Structures are given as structure tokens and as C-alpha cells.
Amino acid sequence: MLKKKINLIRLLSHYRRPTSIVSSKSDELREKYFPKDGTISSPAFSVLRTVLMQSIRHLNNANIDAAVIGLMSSGDNLVNARKYLNYLDHQQEIPSKMFLSKLLKLYNSTAKTRKLESQELEEIQTIYSALRKDFEYLDSSLCENLIYGISLTENWREGLELLEETRLSAVPSTGSYCALASKAFEDESTFSIAWKILEEIVEERKEPKCEVFTSFLNTIKRTENFKKHLEQMFDFIGKNELQVSRQVILKLRDILTEREIKNFVTKISEKGHCDICQTKLSHLQLMDREFNELQKHFLQSVLIRDDVFQKSSPDEVNLFLKIINKSQPYDCVIDGLNVVYSSGTNKNPKVYSAILSSVVKYFKDKDKRVLIIGRKHMLKWKTPAMLFVKKNADIFYTGDLSQDDPFLLFAALKSGINTDFLSRDLMRSHSYLLNNELKTIFKRWQQIHQYSLVTTSGGMRGDQVIVRKPFGHCNFAHKIGKGSWHIPFREKYMSNPPESFGSPDNWLCVQLE
Amino acid sequence: MLRTLIRRGLILTQVLPKSNITGCHLVSRRFCESRTNPFRGESQTERKPSSQAPTIDREKKLKILALELEMAYQEGRRVPELAFLSDQNWEHILTLPSKSARFKYYTFLWQVEKKKESAKVKKEERAVAVQARKEELRKQSEECDHIIYGLSRTTMFLRIYDSAINSFNNNKLVQAMRFGEKIVIDCSYDDQMNRHEAVNTAKQLGLCFAENRLHDQPFDLHYCNASLNKLTMKTLHRQIPTMLDTDFPMNVHEKCFTELFPLQNLVYLTPHCRTDLVEYNPDDIYIIGGIVDKVSNDPLSLAKAKRLGLRMAKLPLDKYLNWGAGSGKSLTLNQMVNILLDLKQTKDWNKALKHVPKRKLVDFDREPQFQERKLRQRIEKLAFNPNQWGASSKKVQ
Numbered sequence: 001m002l003k004k005k006i007n008l009i010r011l012l013s014h015y016r017r018p019t020s021i022v023s024s025k026s027d028e029l030r031e032k033y034f035p036k037d038g039t040i041s042s043p044a045f046s047v048l049r050t051v052l053m054q055s056i057r058h059l060n061n062a063n064i065d066a067a068v069i070g071l072m073s074s075g076d077n078l079v080n081a082r083k084y085l086n087y088l089d090h091q092q093e094i095p096s097k098m099f100l101s102k103l104l105k106l107y108n109s110t111a112k113t114r115k116l117e118s119q120e121l122e123e124i125q126t127i128y129s130a131l132r133k134d135f136e137y138l139d140s141s142l143c144e145n146l147i148y149g150i151s152l153t154e155n156w157r158e159g160l161e162l163l164e165e166t167r168l169s170a171v172p173s174t175g176s177y178c179a180l181a182s183k184a185f186e187d188e189s190t191f192s193i194a195w196k197i198l199e200e201i202v203e204e205r206k207e208p209k210c211e212v213f214t215s216f217l218n219t220i221k222r223t224e225n226f227k228k229h230l231e232q233m234f235d236f237i238g239k240n241e242l243q244v245s246r247q248v249i250l251k252l253r254d255i256l257t258e259r260e261i262k263n264f265v266t267k268i269s270e271k272g273h274c275d276i277c278q279t280k281l282s283h284l285q286l287m288d289r290e291f292n293e294l295q296k297h298f299l300q301s302v303l304i305r306d307d308v309f310q311k312s313s314p315d316e317v318n319l320f321l322k323i324i325n326k327s328q329p330y331d332c333v334i335d336g337l338n339v340v341y342s343s344g345t346n347k348n349p350k351v352y353s354a355i356l357s358s359v360v361k362y363f364k365d366k367d368k369r370v371l372i373i374g375r376k377h378m379l380k381w382k383t384p385a386m387l388f389v390k391k392n393a394d395i396f397y398t399g400d401l402s403q404d405d406p407f408l409l410f411a412a413l414k415s416g417i418n419t420d421f422l423s424r425d426l427m428r429s430h431s432y433l434l435n436n437e438l439k440t441i442f443k444r445w446q447q448i449h450q451y452s453l454v455t456t457s458g459g460m461r462g463d464q465v466i467v468r469k470p471f472g473h474c475n476f477a478h479k480i481g482k483g484s485w486h487i488p489f490r491e492k493y494m495s496n497p498p499e500s501f502g503s504p505d506n507w508l509c510v511q512l513e
Numbered sequence: 514m515l516r517t518l519i520r521r522g523l524i525l526t527q528v529l530p531k532s533n534i535t536g537c538h539l540v541s542r543r544f545c546e547s548r549t550n551p552f553r554g555e556s557q558t559e560r561k562p563s564s565q566a567p568t569i570d571r572e573k574k575l576k577i578l579a580l581e582l583e584m585a586y587q588e589g590r591r592v593p594e595l596a597f598l599s600d601q602n603w604e605h606i607l608t609l610p611s612k613s614a615r616f617k618y619y620t621f622l623w624q625v626e627k628k629k630e631s632a633k634v635k636k637e638e639r640a641v642a643v644q645a646r647k648e649e650l651r652k653q654s655e656e657c658d659h660i661i662y663g664l665s666r667t668t669m670f671l672r673i674y675d676s677a678i679n680s681f682n683n684n685k686l687v688q689a690m691r692f693g694e695k696i697v698i699d700c701s702y703d704d705q706m707n708r709h710e711a712v713n714t715a716k717q718l719g720l721c722f723a724e725n726r727l728h729d730q731p732f733d734l735h736y737c738n739a740s741l742n743k744l745t746m747k748t749l750h751r752q753i754p755t756m757l758d759t760d761f762p763m764n765v766h767e768k769c770f771t772e773l774f775p776l777q778n779l780v781y782l783t784p785h786c787r788t789d790l791v792e793y794n795p796d797d798i799y800i801i802g803g804i805v806d807k808v809s810n811d812p813l814s815l816a817k818a819k820r821l822g823l824r825m826a827k828l829p830l831d832k833y834l835n836w837g838a839g840s841g842k843s844l845t846l847n848q849m850v851n852i853l854l855d856l857k858q859t860k861d862w863n864k865a866l867k868h869v870p871k872r873k874l875v876d877f878d879r880e881p882q883f884q885e886r887k888l889r890q891r892i893e894k895l896a897f898n899p900n901q902w903g904a905s906s907k908k909v910q
Contacts, residue, residue, distance in 0.1 A: 017895060020589050021590070021591060058591075062586065063586060063589040066589050070589065097587065098587035135580070138577070138580070139577050141585065168574070169577045169578060169612070307820075309817070309819045309820045310811055310813065310815065400787055
């Protein structure tokens with residue numbers, strides 16, 4: 001009972017009210033009026049229209065057509081949609097523009113399941129030209145549907161103009177980009193256009209769909225420059241840190257096996273070794289130029305911003321800079337309160353200072369120079385363990401009303417490219433404040449230098465400290481040596497993948513040479 | 514067949530909004546604080562607009578957006594009819610940054626449209642019912658031969674007019690202005706709020722004035738840092754047109770509270786500090802930050818108090834109340850004023866904090882039933898079939 005309820009709550013929390021009036025009832029309606037095997041007769045359409053208009057309050061003559069075709073969105077309903085068009089013609093009614101443009105989209109989804117006949121392509125062209133002629137300007141939804149249509153025909157290059165037109169009022173959708181890119185990938189001579197579109201997709205921070213890569217792979221399998229093209233694709237997904245889906249990987253494996261190129265699905269160990277070929281993945285690297293850029297802009301972008309008083313105060317920042325300039329470099333900067341609160345909040349200072357001292361000892365034993373960032377209220381912890389901490393590490397206390405994370409990050413950055421920091425916090429709220437370019441650099445830097453405390457144990461003078469090292473290896477597709485590629489992939493296509501810090505679960509190991 | 518159909522079908526009546534829209538460009542979100550910031554440099558935080566978005570002229574954009582609306586309407590989405598939108602609506606739509614922001618606004622307008630429609634229908638139904646009842650009464654009095662008794666609606670009580678109550682309240686307020694404790698609302702946050710938040714703030718400022726006036730022992734309420742050419746104060750001025758008259762009992766200053774009152778008496782109430790307000794001190798002048806922060810939760814009032822070097826305090830909300838999950842601990846400005854009014858009068862936090870909305874608190878005895886009810890209500894509201902939803906979401910995966 002409780003489990004069922006929790007389930008329900010979870011479902012509800014994900015639930016969004018659909019933007020379309022019909023869609024909440026669409027499953028029900030589809031089942032009732034669309035026989036799975038056969039087609040619908042004209043009288044059935046009149047019934048459907050009346051029923052829909054009666055049962056759903058906000059439907060009227062203006063939006064009924066698109067609502068009907070909305071119910072036909074899946075699979076082989078093209079026949080029904082065309083029948084509906086016939087029916088409208090018979091009734092001497094004018095189909096709405098949205099209906100016609102959605103019909104183009106339906107052609108597109110049908111094209112994924114079977115090859116369209118030449119007569120159907122002609123129809124697409126007719127509808128397309130008629131719609132284009134009718135409007136002086138086009139809005140983004142019309143553009144999208146028109147692109148879906150035209151990308152099936154020989155005149156698909158007109159779709160590129162439509163993309164430009166879309167940008168007047170919105171960012172083009174992933175679907176319309178991908179429809180064009182997959183068409184462009186159908187011929188080797190137009191590859192350059194396709195790659196340009198793909199660059200635009202990733203520039204908009206969208207994920208290219210599987211169909212683009214499948215279309216690409218289908219084309220190159222017959223070409224002479226097979227390996228060159230393949231490496232171009234690997235380069236692209238590596239450079240943009242994309243993860244393709246299992247579906248694409250299966251396709252890729254088929255083709256590779258056909259060409260007798262060795263390929264394996266594999267896992268990568270925590271130390272970065274491939275299970276199959278035993279090569280070690282490349283280390284992540286940060287250019288000096290990139291690092292300097294980050295170092296230069298970090299304080300302004302994250303701590304000071306428009307108003308330094310929100311997170312700190314001018315005096316505090318000046319003091320901090322003065323101290324850090326004098327005492328750097330450090331090997332490791334520790335987020336004092338984050339480390340300490342790993343045992344839970346609301347404990348006494350004795351516990352806290354014991355943890356801190358054991359962590360300091362851990363680094364001291366490795367001969368590291370340590371800086372701890374804390375808050376002023378820590379000065380009240382008057383325990384022997386704190387004496388040990390003070391003797392073996394430098395501590396900077398920020399004010400109780402200031403944020404300590406930006407100080408921590410800046411201290412680590414300022415100390416140089418080799419300095420690590422210790423915190424469990426993923427620092428998302430701070431990286432959010434950086435611009436796109438710096439965000440990428442910051443994440444890379446984090447992936448190389450962020451250590452996190454797993455546990456301290458062994459009582460008050462706890463000496464057992466377990467610290468997780470960063471993965472530090474490339475977690476995107478890359479080449480090692482002459483032609484050994486490792487490509488991470490995910491189970492399913494995700495339009496909006498979560499940010500990942502560790503190593504992906506699934507990899508494909510390809511030996512091109 | 515298709516050809517003829519399309520030739521016949523696509524005779525489009527050009528859809529255009531009324532093009533006589535005039536007005537200024539609104540909304541500049543971030544601004545530079547007038548006081549100098551010692552660390553001001555070039556800012557990295559500005560998010561660039563999408564790199565490829567071209568610039569187009571206004572007329573063309575309006576035409577495109579009108580078409581977008583029309584197409585969404587034809588598609589059966591929750592958007593209003595084209596004719597429903599006013600010039601002001603279009604003006605606002607032009608300022609919206611993205612397609613999804615526009616569609617959120619369209620959906621909002623759709624709700625307004627539908628509410629108006631159903632109100633109109635109800636009004637008509639009511640008119641018919643009233644007419645029927647009148648008819649019935651007329652019939653009854655025709656059938657009845659008796660005279661109707663009564664003192665022709667006279668009474669022995671004196672009538673108290675609204676104006677009498679009004680001047681009683683004003684008198685109280687004027688007394689408070691001469692002898693009462695002072696309290697300040699800092700209205701300097703206009704540039705950190707978006708349009709929606711600023712209008713909300715103005716509404717709440719109006720309520721502050723009204724509720725303070727009705728209280729037994731009102732405060733001497735001061736609106737400080739009020740810039741009359743900005744949206745918040747403009748909206749408030751529209752609400753209370755006599756606001757700036759010399760004989761109207763309301764203190765609106767363009768000056769800062771630091772120039773009006775002794776510094777050592779000022780206490781800034783900000784939720785971001787770590788000191789609880791223990792008890793009400795009649796010598797202190799408390800400052801409430803006049804801001805509605807729905808979008809960002811930057812500690813603006815904390816920064817301001819720090820910059821000015823004022824004492825800070827927050828209400829002891831955790832000490833006296835059990836907070837429920839979800840809705841946050843933010844209070845409206847009029848709730849703040851009410852809490853302070855009752856605190857001053859009763860010196861009792863439990864009574865003062867009665868003004869915190871019940872929905873934000875947990876009643877441990879009735880919590881399970883309450884949750885149950887809320888869940889059921891939501892399910893009904895969404896016309897939600899859990900089995901179907903679960904099944905279809907599985908299919909998608």
C-alpha cells in the first residue's frame with residue numbers, strides 16, 4: 001500500500017500537464033477509433049469529428065483537423081491521414097495549414113519505417129510548395145514541419161534557408177536539424193554540409209539524434225575513404241564529448257565486423273585500463289592557456305560579481321589575496337567544513353576537529369603542503385586536535401556570513417596548475433556563474449584535481465582516511481597510439497543528458513590499425 | 514486531387530496583430546549599483562544570447578509571432594485566440610527571451626481567456642435566474658391582498674458612515690506618526706526584480722499600508738529609497754493615487770533610511786544573517802527589504818546591510834514553528850509587517866507568528882490526512898490515470 005502510494009507520488013511529481021488539449025485523452029481515443037489493422041472509412045471520420053468536438057470542450061472547427069492528425073502521429077497512419085484529406089475535400093472543407101504541415105511530419109516519420117514511393121514524394125513537394133507560397137513569413141513550428149517534409153526530397157537544401165528563417169523567432173529544434181543532417185549524410189558529396197549542421201547542433205548545446213549517425217554509417221560503408229570518414233566521426237563525438245546510444249554502436253559494430261576490423265564492448269577500470277586491450281586511457285589535460293584564463297576570471301565571475309558584499313566583503317577579499325600571494329603554493333586545499341560535516345551536522349567540536357586532524361595527517365604523511373579554508377566560528381573549537389591542525393596546516397577563516405567555497409576554489413587555482421582540492425561538493429552553483437567556455441575548462445579542472453573524502457574511521461585520533469582520487473582519464477571518445485579508439489556510449493538517446501564526472505559504464509574498443 | 518485541394522484550400526487570410534503598438538522597451542534586469550563597488554570589473558557572468566540569433570525589425574517579428582500563435586491555436590494547444598491579445602500583451606511578448614517563455618505566457622493568457630468566458634456564461638445564467646425570481650415575487654404580491662407591514666425601514670440606531678470609520682483609522686495612523694514606533698521598508702530593489710516581481714512588490718506594499726492602518730497600534734511606516742520613476746513605485750502610485758499628497762498619512766522618501774534615522778538604531782531584517790531577533794526593542798527601527806525574489810535567491814538585503822554596516826537580525830522562525838517541506842520559508846512584506854505589529858503589541862512570538870501561512874507549517878496530528886487529501890485533489894485536478902501514465906511512460910523507455 002505504502003509502496004504503491006510512493007510510486008504514485010513519484011509519478012505525479014514527474015507529470016506535466018500536456019500543452020495540447022487532446023493529448024491527455026489521446027490513447028483512449030486512438031484505441032476507440034483507430035482499428036489497428038485496417039483503415040478508416042469516411043463516415044467514421046464524421047463520427048470522429050463530432051465526438052471529439054463534443055467530448056473535448058476547447059475543440060472547434062479551427063483546431064479539429066490538427067487534433068485528428070495529432071491522433072495519427074504514430075507509425076503507419078499515413079494512409080488514414082491521406083484519407084482524411086480526401087474526406088475533407090469531399091466535404092468541400094478547407095484543411096487548416098497546421099494540418100497540412102503536420103502531414104509533412106507524418107510523411108517523415110513514415111519514411112523511417114519504409115521507403116516512400118515517388119508519387120508520395122511528389123505529394124510532399126506539392127504540399128510544401130503550396131505552403132511556402134502562402135506565407136510571407138514563417139514561424140518556428142511551420143518551419144520545423146516544412147523541414148521535415150522537404151528533407152525527404154531532392155530539394156532538401158531549401159531546408160537550410162528554413163533553418164535561418166526559424167532563427168528569427170526561436171532556436172531550431174533538434175529534430176529539424178537532424179532531419180537535414182541525415183539527408184545530407186546520404187551522399188558523400190554533401191558530407192561537408194552535414195558536418196556543418198552537426199557543428200551547429202552542438203553549438204546550441206543539443207544532442208544529435210541516432211538517425212544522423214546511422215545515416216552516416218550507412219553511406220560510408222560503401223565508400224573508399226571508409227577509415228578517414230569513420231575517424232572524422234570519432235573525432236567529432238570526442239571533441240564535443242558526446243555519448244552515442246547503443247543503437248548506433250550496434251550499427252557501427254555490424255559495419256566494422258563486415259570490414260574485419262576488431263571491435264569489442266568493454267569496461268574501463270577505475271585506474272583507466274581497458275578490460276580488453278589493456279591500454280591505459282589518456283590522461284585529461286588542461287592547457288596552460290586555458291588554466292590561466294580560468295585563474296584570471298574566476299574571482300571576478302564567481303565571488304565578486306556585481307556586488308562583492310553578497311558573498312564576502314572587500315576587506316576580506318583583500319586580506320585573502322594578500323595572504324595567499326605570500327604563502328602560496330600549496331599542494332592541496334581542503335574545504336574544512338565540508339570535510340568535517342561529512343560525519344553529519346550537529347555534532348560536537350571534538351568529533352569535528354578529530355576528523356580534520358586525521359585528514360591533515362593523511363596529507364602531511366604524503367609530504368603535502370596543506371591549506372584549510374574554514375569559517376570564523378571554527379575558532380571556538382579549542383581542542384588538542386585543533387592544535388595539531390594549526391601546527392601542520394595553514395588555515396584561512398572566512399567570515400561567518402561569507403561563502404567559503406569560492407575562496408577554496410580560488411586558493412587552489414591561484415596555487416598553480418598542479419594544486420588539488422578536497423571537497424565532496426560538485427560546485428555546480430559556482431560553475432553555473434562562469435561563461436560557457438570557462439565552464440568547460442572549470443569542469444575539466446575539477447575532473448583532474450577534485451579529491452573527495454570517502455570516510456574517516458578509527459576513533460577519535462582516527463588515522464584511517466579514505467580519499468577518492470579523481471578519475472582523471474578522458475571520459476570521451478579518443479585515440480590512443482596509432483589507431484586504437486575507445487568510445488563511450490549510453491543505453492538510450494537522451495535529449496538532455498545529465499552532467500557526468502566519473503567514467504561512463506559502457507565503452508567500445510575499436511582497433512582501426 | 515491533392516493539387517486542386519491545395520490550390521482551393523490555401524487562401525489565407527493574413528493574420529496580423531493590430532499594428533498600432535507603441536511604447537517603450539521595458540525590463541532592464543541587472544543594473545549597476547549607484548554606490549561604487551571597489552571590485553567592479555568586466556563581468557563574466559553575462560549569458561550571451563544564442564550565438565546565431567539574428568536581429569530583425571519589430572514589425573516583422575510581430576508578424577512572425579502572430580503566426581506562431583495562430584499555428585499553435587490550430588494545433589490545438591492551450592493558447593488564446595489571436596483577437597484576445599491586447600497591445601500590452603504583445604508588448605510583453607516582444608520582451609520575452611525564448612519560445613518556451615512565450616508559450617508559458619500564452620498558456621497563462623489562455624487561462625485568463627477561459628476564465629473570462631466562463632464568467633460571462635455564469636453571469637448570463639444568473640441574470641436569467643434573477644429575472645425568473647423577480648417574476649415569481651411579482652406574481653406572489655399580485656395574488657396577496659394584505660398590506661405589507663413595517664416601519665418603512667427606519668431604525669433607532671445611528672448610521673455609521675464609511676467616512677467616519679475612515680477618519681477614525683486615519684486618526685490612529687496620524688497619532689502613530691507623531692508618537693509611535695518607526696519601521697522602514699527599503700524599496701531600493703527595483704533593478705534586481707523582473708517585471709512580475711516588481712508588480713507583486715507594489716501590491717504587497719499597498720497591503721502593508723492598509724493592514725498597518727487597520728491595526729490597533731499602527732507603526733509609523735516609512736517607505737525609503739523610493740524612486741518614483743521605477744516600476745514598483747509607479748504601480749503603487751497607480752493603486753494609491755493620493756499617495757504623495759501632503760495630507761495623506763503615508764511617508765514616502767526618496768532618501769535612504771541612513772539619512773533619515775540615527776544609524777545606531779537601525780536593524781536590517783534579513784533572512785540570510787545568522788542572528789535571531791530575540792525580542793522587540795521599541796527603540797530600534799527595523800528595516801524590511803522591499804523585494805519579492807521568486808527567481809534568484811541572492812542575499813541582496815544581507816549585502817546591503819553589510820555594505821552600510823548596520824546591525825542585522827532575522828525572525829526566529831525555526832525556534833517557534835515546525836516547517837513543512839516544499840514551500841520554503843519566504844514571507845510576504847505584509848506578513849512581515851503584521852508579525853511585527855503583533856509582536857510589538859503582545860510581546861509574544863507565538864501570537865505574532867500566527868501570520869505565517871498555515872500551509873507552510875506541519876500539523877503533526879493531521880499531517881497524514883492532509884497529505885492524502887492534497888494528493889487526491891491533485892489527481893482529480895489533472896484528471897490523472899496512474900495506470901495509463903505508468904504504462905505509456907514505460908513504452909517510451
